[in-house]
Amino acid sequence: MEDFDVFTNEIEFSGPAYKHILNKYVTDIPCTPNGPNYEKFSGPAYKHILNKYVTDIPCTPNGPNYENFYVCIPLSNHLHFTCTAETLISDILRTKEEASLLNLLPNDVEEVTEILKNYEPDELPLHKKYMRFSSENNVNNFLKILKQFPKEWTIIQLTAPYNPNENLKPFTEYRTEISSIYLTLLTNDYMDHTDIEPFTVEVPANITKVGEKPLFEELYSLLIENYNTIEKAQFLNNKRLIKNYWSRREDIDLRIKSVINVMYKEWLGGWSSLLTGKFEDSALREKVIKQVDTAISDWGFIKLTSKQKTLLYNLLGSSILLSSQQIKSCIRMILTQHGNPDEVRQVLTNCESCSKEFRLLNELCFECLSECFEKIHHFNIVDGIKAFSDVATQIKDGDEWTALRKAKRHPVILIVDEMLDTFPWETLPILNHQPVSRIENIHFLYSLYKEHEDKIVDGYFAAEPNIGRYVINPDKNLERMELRMSSFVKYWCESWSGHIGEPPPPEEFLDYLSTSDIFLYCGHGDGCHFAKGAANGAGVEGASGRTTALLSGCGSVRLSRAPGRTPPSGAHHHLHIASCPIVIGMLWEVTDLEVDKVVSTLLSLYVPSDAPVDWKSVGKAKWSQGLIETSIEQKSQYSPERDLLLAVSRARGATSFTMIASSLVARGLPVRIRDK
Incomplete structure (x- = not known):
């Protein structure tokens, strides 16, 4: 056909x-x-x-x-x-x-x-038409939509290449066969300066040594072991088994640290610079542009494309957070693989492995790319790498650039392919102190943005912290978690109300989602099943409101597949339909004590309170018995965080287990408490 x-x-x-x-x-x-x-x-x-x-x-x-x-x-x-x-x-x-x-x-x-x-x-607005697979899904509308988003947002799409084995193999097999990812810049700090439209960079998978599992296979393998270890914990009945349990937990934690390390150093490398947000201080942005432009002028790179310049601005603007090897490797690829294909065709000579019929420059061998670079720019690729490496060194070592290391940035929204959704992108060292959210596609993001457009201020959903509701241990089988979290909400969120140790009626569960500013669920899974049986017949999708939903159960925001070949879905999909601007939860199985530390820290940072002592300073020796000690000296000055995504980032530090910290993700719009 x-x-x-x-x-x-x-x-x-x-x-x-x-x-x-x-x-x-x-x-x-x-x-x-x-x-x-x-x-x-x-x-x-x-x-x-x-x-x-x-x-x-x-x-x-x-x-x-x-x-x-x-x-x-x-x-x-x-x-x-x-x-x-x-x-x-x-x-x-x-x-x-x-x-x-x-x-x-x-x-x-x-x-x-x-x-x-x-x-x-009836005639529908564009954001609803765009959700349908129709003629509205065209390039012009796509570019129009990108211009409607808040100027503060950096929107990056992470996509796995098409794999025909999707049609032939079970999901558990073909999902480990990803040989590269496509990283697409939709909006970026430097794209306006270079007047360039969205573009894509292909990042090959890291090369593994003999005996090592490929990165994707290792991640899914350790998640299975994590599940089995936590699932069997309830059956431990002697010291030897308990010791073995903690030994396995430590091993799993080391493995997830290794996955993150490989993602950052060996897989993404310098390309991780493309994931960073826009500088709040525009003067820093202009300073980076000037530094790179000076090097381009001094060395005579008059034939660099807008794409190459954009990539260099991002790389060198984040160079203070990258290693020299990451920077040099990325510079080499920017200069050779992202130039003008037509110019390369004109100077490409015969090669046994390369043809002028290439589609992308990365199809050519490095020798041909280096030779073409020299013919186009009139000096060799080694000098080209040195030119921009010198700029990176000046930025990394110069005292006048120290502000770059801790510079505040606007929100990053990651549009993550379902095949890549399990990876803990937010905990990459270059991102873990930035406000980062994720969502499935540009259609969902646009629809959610238009739903709340009148509440968006400076790139954030302007939220209220006044009304809080909670459901804690509705299944009645997490006794110590109930004691911990009920004592926390009664201390820090005294005005909140909810259900403890019992399931809420469906209508009341929906009312919590519809009328609260913040909704907390502490129990197994995501809790959305408690809305079944409500009179509207639509479950949580029948709610309507502005709530920030925090779901602390195992895998509460993971994408799951029903039996067969159904598409993945998660609780956050249903809650977004119910107009929840953001849903925070866990990507995989977690344990209650460590999650309780993270969730209580997150809420204590984000939610204003009249509590006499900062939650971080409260005595917690008997917290698992529902007792907290407040008659103690404040250990440090309380530093609240009204940016919810930054509060999520800071809350990850409340646990010493990387496996727990990296499970916590936010899905939806950036949210910040409204300024009074």
């Missing part, structure tokens, strides 16, 4: 094509194709055709195994498709079995037209 333009509704098919589509529809479609099966069972072309005709109008096809299947087709496309299909294929259906395919098409188009008119939606 021929290629088509994915941004148009005008797709013309031949008769055999329609016949093929209907045959696939009858013979191959699964019983409930509402996930990847719906998209993938007959390849990219059919995936495109199905996606193009999805909307909100349900109709149940006749035929075997279709009782759970709802095909959705926009009115104009439906009539074009059905009329044209019947006309084109009726003459080429030879057998009775083939002729029966026409039963899937309406006999009376005019009657269907009148019926469908009742379902025509």
Whole structure:
């Protein structure tokens, strides 16, 4: 089947094509194709055709195994498709079995037209149209949307390359076969200066030594061991088993530290500089630009592209946080692999392994790239690397650049591919002191932003800390956690109310989400199942409000897959539909004491309190018994944090276990308590 333009509704098919589509529809479609099966069972072309005709109008096809299947087709496309299909294929259906395919098409188009008119939606705003796979999803709208976001945001997309084994292997196997990632700058501190549109950098996976597991395989392996270790902890009944448990916990913690270290030093390297946020102090940004531009002028790099300049600004602006080796390696790739392909084609000579028919410069060998660089710039690549390495050294060693190390930055929003979502991006050393949130795609981000646009101030959702609600230990089997967290909220959040040691009624759970400024859940999982049975029938999606949701259970914000080939989903999806601007929780299994330390620290930093002693200074020797000591001297000056994402970052330091700290992530919009 021929290629088509994915941004148009005008797709013309031949008769055999329609016949093929209907045959696939009858013979191959699964019983409930509402996930990847719906998209993938007959390849990219059919995936495109199905996606193009999805909307909100349900109709149940006749035929075997279709009782759970709802095909959705926009009115104009439906009539074009059905009329044209019947006309084109009726003459080429030879057998009775083939002729029966026409039963899937309406006999009376005019009657269907009148019926469908009742379902025509009212005119929708762009952010709702954009959520649909339609002609609204085009490049012009995409660029328009990026310009509507707050100027303070840095939006970075992390994507895994397409892997055809998705269609052939179980998820647990093909997810470990990622050989690289695509890092796309959508908005960035330096893109306006270079007048460049969004662009992508491909970052190859790190090279492993003999006997080492690839990074992806190691991460998933240690998560399985972490789950098994915590799951079996309840059965420990002697000192030897308990000692072995702690030994395994320590080993798991060392392994997650190693994963983060490899991510930062060997995998991303200097490219991690692209994940950083915009400087709050614009003078620092201008200072970096001037320093790099001076080097470009002095060395005569007149042919550097806007992309190369943008990459160099980011790299050298973060050089104070990077090693010399990370910087030099990245400079080499920027200068050789991100230049002008047309210029390289003009000077590329014959090579056994390289061809002028290349698509991307990284397809060429380093020898050819170095030779082309010299011909274009009239000096060798070693001198080029030295030129910008000298700038990095000046920044790293110069006293006038010390402010760069602790410079405050605006929020970073990571759009993370489902294949990469398990990685603890926020705990990379270059990011762990910055306000960072994550979300699944630009569509969700745009919809959530437009939902709360009137409350966004300087790039943050302006929140209130007045009304707090909580649900603590609703399953009644985490007694010590209940004692700890109930004593904390009664001390620090005295005006809050909620349920302790009992499940809330569904209607009350929804009311908590709808009316509170902050909602705390302490229990197993994410707690959203307590909304089932509410009168609205929609679960947590039936709530509506502005709450910041903090869910402290195991895997409370992880993406999970139901059996089969369904797409991943998480509690945060449902809460975002309910208008929660941000959801904070855990990526994997955690233990209650360490999580209680993190969550109580987070709330004590973010939520104003009349408590007499800072929570950090409160005596906690008997905290697991529900007792705290307040008649002690304040150890240090209380330093609150009204930026919720920065409070999350600081709260990670409340536990000595990296496995616990790196599990904590925020999903959604940046949130900050409104200035009085």
